[in-house]
Amino acid sequence: MGNKEYKETTVFNVYFDEAYKDHSLKFKNENRNYHIDSIREYTIGTFVGWPEDEESTIEIDFTNWKNKWNDIYHRDKDREIKGEFFTQKAGLSNGFSTQKKFLDKRDMLYEFFQLVNKNIDFIQISFESKTFQAIREYIYPTLNLLADKQSQDNFLYGMCKFLDQHAPNDLWEHIIKQNVDQKVVYGEIYRALKSHKEQPMLNKFRRVKRTEKNFCIQAMKIIGTYNQQEFFQQKNNNKHEDFSLQFDYDNFFYGVCLHLKNNQIKKSTVRMLVDPEGTGREVDSAKKYFEVVNPKSIEHIESNSFVGLQISDIIAHTFGAISVYARKSIQPINSEGKKLISKSWFDIDQKGFDLYIEIFKLFEKNSFSSENDKGFYFTYISKYADDAFLCINMIKYYGRFNSFEEFSEETPEQHTEYFNSSIVDSLDRKVFNNK
Structure with missing residues (x-):
């Protein structure tokens, strides 16, 4: 896992939180209230983990980051920073492209992902399609x-x-x-x-x-x-079983088990900490795969008491915003049905480019680069998840470039065409296993 080696007996704290978690399926005003404009198509869940004896170090670094930015934004020092802080008021609606000053939190997010890359080796981002x-x-x-x-x-x-x-x-x-x-x-x-x-x-x-x-x-x-x-x-x-729909989290926890195995971490050494969202389905699914879920010594998990849950929430919201808004910005450009993402996603400055590269380091650290797909379970995706591929390939696309100067050699219009080719190629390889 990363460049570190751990003893087989090392206890790992693994935290799970989710974003875009509206699981309802309903109708409103005779229109299908199902697409991402009203009810989000994907629930994005994030697992982050580290050895139990590293908990205090990570908590100190994260708390210092939180206190600094709470002070800059004139918030209470101990106030929790959640992922919605970055995505509210259509924040990140064009990814990390140049933003209006009052919405621009990219410096803050850049420092957050620096912290993540410095301290955390075990990360999994999961997309589940409703x-x-x-x-x-x-x-x-x-x-x-x-x-x-x-x-x-x-x-x-x-x-x-x-x-x-x-x-x-x-x-x-x-x-x-x-x-x-x-x-x-x-x-x-x-x-x-x-x-x-x-x-x-x-x-x-x-x-x-x-x-x-x-x-x-x-x-x-x-x-x-x-x-x-x-x-x-x-x-x-002379009988027929009726069907009842209920959103579940089994794919999330099945996926993280594969990632743990890929990193040679035994499930028996994992303390899975989950923030129940009212239904308890997250905990129910976790218990199917892990022996220790929300240890008895912790009666109720509150995100403001565990930095792991706060980190998971911010990562989930960041990836969720990219996938949701990227899909919404795709428009047909001719009568033949060709679609392209808006060029605004590539109208980017140095600050936005650096943030994409910092997030791409997560992929590199987990061997999830275009050259090496051994770490595929860094992201675990349900069978139908075009938006997830869109999000992942947006970050991988920026990771191709060695510098902002190299990226700037092409126009935003040219980048939209190149990106379209890359996403089609990725879907072809990942979904249909074509070489």
Whole structure:
């Protein structure tokens, strides 16, 4: 882990907190209140950890940083600094590009990530898609009709993308409703696929691409075959199980277990400290994977009492803001459907460039660079997570450059094109495992 070596008996404190954690799925004013404008698509969770005997050193450094900036912003000395402090009032809406003076907290964030890089070797950032969670119970049963895992993963990814982007509101209403007959939902998914396949024009900007039509044909065949099998099974058994949707945290904690293993840290040596958000689901998922969760000596976890939770929260909000706002800034640029991120993301000064590079050091330290992907579980991503790839590749893109002067040799317009090529290449390699 990093450049340090620890004894097998070393006890690790690992902290988990999350951002963009609105898990509700509901309708408002007859419009699907589901996309990131109102209800965030992703929950971003961050794990940070260190040996128990390093706790005091990290706490002192973080407290000094907090006190300094609370004083600069005329806040109470001991007031907690949360991730929302950086993202409120659309802060970070163009990443770390040049900002209005009253919103510019990049110096503060730069010093924070310097602190993180100095002190913390174990970090994991996890993205969980609510679209993925919402449909997986419907789609998973169909996967046994596909021959291999790669085909299953591709189909699951395609269905998530289709339903997120093209499903009508009444279909989503049935997907998220409690106790819905799955056969009804499968029929509606089939009809939505058929309607989309037959549609010559989605809107004035984008035509239905041939690849989308081909996917619809494949998915209709799979969904239709499965639904027929289910129909005969239900007719014979005269019963059918209803489906109930509930957001869970299992993927977060499964992912961090893989990262611990990758760093040769035994789960039995980990004290997992979680800040419950009211439902207790975080703790429930943690207990499935760890022996010691919120030790009995700690009756209630409060983030203002544990710097690990505060650090996790700031990291989660930073990555969350980049993923959310980057997606929102992507717009079609021609009638053929080509989309590019706004050039404002690359209209950057020295201060913003340095901040991207400081965050990129997290990737380098975890072997998550474009040259070496051994540390893939530094980020753990659900099957459908285009926004996560967008966020990760934004930081990796800046990490390609040796200096701000080198970066400035190209215009913001040119950088948008180059970045678009890099994100397409990354999705192709990560999702479809193409070399």
